[in-house]
Amino acid sequence: MVKLYSGDTPAASSPKRVEITVAGELDEDASDEGFTDEIERELVGDDGDGEGFDGVPDDEDEVQLSELEHVRRARGKRPRDEAAGDGPSKRAKPAGAEVASSGDTAGALTHVVATVATIVELVAQLEHTAQVLCQRAEELIVLRKEVEQLRKTAGEQAEQNGELTRVLWAVREEYHKLKDTSAMTEETNSSLQDNLRTLTRDYDTLRKENEAQKGLADACKKLEQGKAQADATADESKKKHDELEGLLLAVREEYHKLKLTYDDKEKKLHTVTQRYDELSQRAKELTRHNQILVEEVKSARAQHELSVPPPDAALAAELDHQKKLCEAVRLNYQTISEALQQSKDSAATLRAQTREVLEREEKLVAERDALLKEKADLARAVESGARQRGRSTLAQANAEAEAARLTRAVCAAEDEARRLAAERQKFVLDWDRLVLQRDKLGAEASAACRERDALRREKDDAVEDKARAEKALAGVLLEKEAVAVGGLGFARTADPEMDHRPENTALLARYTETYASLVREQASCAEAHAALSKERASYTQTYTSLVQENLHLRMKVAELERLSFPPPS
Numbered sequence: 001m002v003k004l005y006s007g008d009t010p011a012a013s014s015p016k017r018v019e020i021t022v023a024g025e026l027d028e029d030a031s032d033e034g035f036t037d038e039i040e041r042e043l044v045g046d047d048g049d050g051e052g053f054d055g056v057p058d059d060e061d062e063v064q065l066s067e068l069e070h071v072r073r074a075r076g077k078r079p080r081d082e083a084a085g086d087g088p089s090k091r092a093k094p095a096g097a098e099v100a101s102s103g104d105t106a107g108a109l110t111h112v113v114a115t116v117a118t119i120v121e122l123v124a125q126l127e128h129t130a131q132v133l134c135q136r137a138e139e140l141i142v143l144r145k146e147v148e149q150l151r152k153t154a155g156e157q158a159e160q161n162g163e164l165t166r167v168l169w170a171v172r173e174e175y176h177k178l179k180d181t182s183a184m185t186e187e188t189n190s191s192l193q194d195n196l197r198t199l200t201r202d203y204d205t206l207r208k209e210n211e212a213q214k215g216l217a218d219a220c221k222k223l224e225q226g227k228a229q230a231d232a233t234a235d236e237s238k239k240k241h242d243e244l245e246g247l248l249l250a251v252r253e254e255y256h257k258l259k260l261t262y263d264d265k266e267k268k269l270h271t272v273t274q275r276y277d278e279l280s281q282r283a284k285e286l287t288r289h290n291q292i293l294v295e296e297v298k299s300a301r302a303q304h305e306l307s308v309p310p311p312d313a314a315l316a317a318e319l320d321h322q323k324k325l326c327e328a329v330r331l332n333y334q335t336i337s338e339a340l341q342q343s344k345d346s347a348a349t350l351r352a353q354t355r356e357v358l359e360r361e362e363k364l365v366a367e368r369d370a371l372l373k374e375k376a377d378l379a380r381a382v383e384s385g386a387r388q389r390g391r392s393t394l395a396q397a398n399a400e401a402e403a404a405r406l407t408r409a410v411c412a413a414e415d416e417a418r419r420l421a422a423e424r425q426k427f428v429l430d431w432d433r434l435v436l437q438r439d440k441l442g443a444e445a446s447a448a449c450r451e452r453d454a455l456r457r458e459k460d461d462a463v464e465d466k467a468r469a470e471k472a473l474a475g476v477l478l479e480k481e482a483v484a485v486g487g488l489g490f491a492r493t494a495d496p497e498m499d500h501r502p503e504n505t506a507l508l509a510r511y512t513e514t515y516a517s518l519v520r521e522q523a524s525c526a527e528a529h530a531a532l533s534k535e536r537a538s539y540t541q542t543y544t545s546l547v548q549e550n551l552h553l554r555m556k557v558a559e560l561e562r563l564s565f566p567p568p569s
Helices: 028-043 059-077 080-084 095-100 102-212 216-307 313-486 488-493 502-564
Strands: 002-004 018-020
Touching: 102 313, 102 502, 216 313, 313 502
Parallel strands: none
Antiparallel strands: 002 018
C-alpha cells in the first residue's frame, strides 16, 4: 500500500491522505473525503493563512464553484458500486487465470504506482505554485492600492500645480499693477519737476520784485503809525469801557434797589390780596346773615299784620338792634370795598414802576452790548494790523523754505524711481524663473501621468495573468479529481510530456519579474513624489518671498506718493 500526501511534505499537509491498495482500489475515507476537501479548499483559495473566500462571491469564485459542482455531478453519475460492476471482479477470477496474469499485473501495478507518485508530486508542486501565485496576487493587490495612492497623490499634485498657476497669475497681475504705478510715479515726478521749475521762476520773479520795491520801508512805517493810532484808539476805548463799566455798576445797584422795592411791594400786594380774600369771605357771610335777617323780618311783619298784636317794647328793641347790625354790616362792606380799591391802585402803581425799571434795564444792557461790540471791533483791527505786518515779513522766508523742500522732494523722488526700476527688473527676472519652474513642473506632472498609465496597464496585465493562472489551477484540480475517481484509467491516458508543466515555471518567472518591476516603479514614484514635495516647498518659499517683496514695493510706492504730494504747510 502506497500513501500519497496532498501537500509538499507530510508534516505540512493535511492529515487526510489517499491509500491505494495492491488491487488498485481507493480507500473510501481517502477517496471520498481527502481529495474533495482539498479540492474545495483550493478552489475557494484557502492556503492555510486564514485568507480565501470572504463570503461575497465574485465572478472568478462563481466559475470555480460551478466547476466544483460539475465535478461532483460527474462523480455522482458513477457510483463506486456501478464502477465495480462494469467488469468481472479480480477477486472472482479463477485461480488458474490469476496465476497466469500475476506477472503482468505486478508490472502494471508498479508502473501505476510510479505514475501516481509522479502525479502526486506534480500536484504538490502545482499546489506550491498556486500558493506562490496567490501570494503574488496579494502583492499585486497591495501594489494596486499603492497605485491608487499614487494616483491620488498625482491628483493632489495637479491641484497644487493649478493653485500655483493661479498664484503665478495673481503675482503677474500684481506686477502689472506695480508697473502701472511706477509709470504713474514717473509721470508724477515729471510734473513735480515742471512745478519745481515754475516755482523757481516765480521765486526769482518775486525776489526781483521785492528788490525793486523800495517802498516796503514806507509801508512798514505806515504800519507802525497805524499801530500807534490803533493803540491810542484802544486806550480811548479802554477809558470809555471803564466809564461804561462804572455806569453799568450804578445801573446794576439801582436795579437791585428797584428789585428789592418791587419784592416788598409784591409781598404787600400778596398780604393785601389775602386780606381782600378774607374780607370778601366775611362780606359774603354778612350778606348771607343779612338775608336771613331780612327773611325773619318779613316773616315777623307778615305775622304782625295777621295777628296785629299790641306793640311790644321788646320786639321794638330787637328790631332796632337788627337795624343797627345791618347798618354796621353796610359800613363794613363799604370799608372793605374802599380797601380793595386802594389795593388795586397800589398794585397798578407797582406794576407801572416795575415796567419802567425793566425798560431802563433793557436800555442799559443794549448800551453795554454796543460798547462791548465796539471794543471787540477795535481789538480785531489791532490784531489785523499785526498780522498784516507779520505776513509781509514772513512771505519771503516761506517762499525760500518751500523751494528748498520741493528740491529735496524731487531728489528723493528721483532716488526712489531708480530704486523702483532696479526692483522691477529683479521682479521680472524672478517672474521668468517662476515661469520656467512652472513649465518644468508641468513636464514632470505629465511624466508622472504617463508612468501612472503604464503602471495601470501593467496592473491590468497582472490581473489577466492571475485569471489565467487561476484557470490553469482549476484545470489541474479537475485532473486531480479525475485521478481520484478514475484510478488506473488516468495512468493509461496521461501524457508524460505534460507532467513537467514548463508554462507554470515561465508564468512564475513572469510574475516575479513583474513584481520586481512594480517595486522599482513604486520606488521611482516615491522619489518623484519626494522631489515634487521639495519643489512645492521651494515654490511656497518663493511665493512668500514674492509676497514680501510686493508688500515692500507697495510701501515704497506709498512713501513715494507721500513725498511727491506733500500736505500743504
